[in-house]
Amino acid sequence: MQKGAIYSHEPSPGPLWNKAFAAALLVASTGALAILLRVFFGLGFSTNLNDGHPWGLWITWDVLVGTGLGCGGFGLALLVYALDKREFSFLMRPAILTGALGYSFAGFSVILDLGRYGNVYHLFMPSHWQFNSVLFEVALCIMAYTLILWIELVPAMLERRLILGYRIRPNILVRWLYRLLFVVLALGMLLPIMHQSSLGSLLIIAGHKVHPLWQSILFPAYFLISAILMGYGAVVIECYLASSLHGTPFEVRTLGRLSGIAAWLSLLYLFVRLEDLTFRGLWAEALKGWPGMLFVVENALYVAPVWIVANKERRNNAGWQFVAAILFIAASALYRFNAYWFAYNAHVPWRYFPSFLEILVVIGLIGMEVVLYLAAIHFFPILPVSRPVLASSEK
Amino acid sequence: MRMNRRDFLQNLAIGGGALSAPSFANARQDKALSSEALGLLYDATKCVGCQACVVACKEVNAMPPEFSDPDHLWDAPLGLSASTRNVIALYKEGGRQSFVRQSCMHCVDPACVSACPVKALTKEPKTGVVRYDAETCIGCRYCMVACPFNVPKFEWGSAYGKIVKCQLCDHLLAKGEQPGCSSACPTGAIQFGGVQKLLQEAHARLKASPDAYYSKVYGEKEGGGTQVILLSALPFEKLGLPDLPDVSSATLSETIMHTTYKGFGMPIFLFALFAFMARRNLHKDKGKEE
């Protein structure tokens, strides 16, 4: 425990039913209607996907950004359990919840995106396993990690002994869970390293269709770092939410240190990315046309939060931290959008811009996530609360 | 200096936990052409653009027509699609022009097969025909992303669509017949046969009339080689064929996959490391509580 404050997790105060919840519910139900249209009328009807752009907004937003934002729990676990930086442990729970929701909805979105979703069980049949396929590895690994995230949430749920009037007692199963928690935690660190980097490897086979500024054998490294950065950004933003809901002080010092770590990672990322460019002699390319412009914007977005965090005063200022968090997320999201969409060109006369229904589904899924998130923090002790303790008080 | 930089980058990638740098010891071999491989030779200098092959392809595969003219009279597809498995396009440049044929190239080392997560796309080991099975396919469309020639097309119009592409008319081959396109061609611009033979034939034509041809057999090496090969008077890049390296993109992709996951060594090592550290750190917690 740190001096001066004691941390606990508490359910959010106030009634669940408020304006924000109602609005999210409304958005979620509109999204549900859009999803029905997709199921009954097919991909051609509901999306603008085409033979030149087989993957679109659902993959880039729901899978690449959604799971990236859900990587806070993974990134923190590396700090807390691998590097023994205990000061960050109180941030874990909300991050795991975001991860569980983000990953689950990414999975749901992929099912919607599958043209022949009825065959999806083939992924579980050893006779169909295709070990050369990066997508096969990504699919199984993401499913496994989603399960791990929900298991990691069990302790939080059990803290509340009464769920919907049922009394939950730590039985033998739960005791085993606690005993094997280290296995769960280790998987929770390994699996994201595997699939987040593989989300990058997925594009290697697309070869010349991905613009040379992005196509690189270092795709896995870039995707892994961008995932951790998005995760840390999401953690900072969630802390804001927690302290404003509970009316408790914002943990500027701890989050300042987290932002510092994110800035170092960004620097590493920038260094490798620019070195990669130098090595392949692509600097001339970097300043040409709209891909060049995207490239410059993307990397400027990585530089900006580093500049913010480099200064100690700004680093320990809640407002600046918030801006830096948004920038870390924006930079990584733009990188992923660029690689998968804006810089993907099959050299066929097909252009892609998402349809109204595609956007509606994305917004609807966000609504559903918000509904479930608000309900979860209302019923379970998820959000961290820090209360100052008197110097003399014993535990 | 350059070499150092490269080594440095690779080490960095490993150090960064990305485990991505291919170590060349594990590099996956390029796939070789089977001696019994079947394919097509398309000679653009013989093609008159009559589209008989396009019509025949639709007939033998029971595909619907596609109209691009305002009166909907001619079945004239503009490109490959879910209802068109081959297409003859016209390229004009100054006073010169050439037709070019698009269809599945039946790659020697197909990226689509490497990409498919459920083995819905397979390469027949003997004939080398790249087949698609809709009963297996989950519709992820990764094959479309992977194929360097943008061949697999999806049935966007259907509520439960499938992938469509040329399968070298293997239903006809099974009956001992020729593919629809090659048997329909009135000028012999599309020739069906063993790929080794077709390659010899192509080189013989290049040798016999070097002035009539651009001096390359497209598909002999492109993307690791293809079983559908082309000859033309104009440079192939002008005809819309991609300028590919001599290895398939599947080679690099699989090398990275297999280097990372070979024997699951790397994941197991990391798992053990994380488990050890998590356990130790969890125990510390317990000690504190007591």
Ligand code: SF4
């Ligand atoms: S041309 Fe495309 S679809 Fe055909 S075998 Fe090659 S990679 Fe597969």
Ligand code: SF4
């Ligand atoms: S769309 Fe079908 S054939 Fe293509 S990669 Fe996916 S599962 Fe395989």
Ligand code: SF4
């Ligand atoms: S081989 Fe058959 S399916 Fe392929 S282009 Fe020719 S006619 Fe069409």
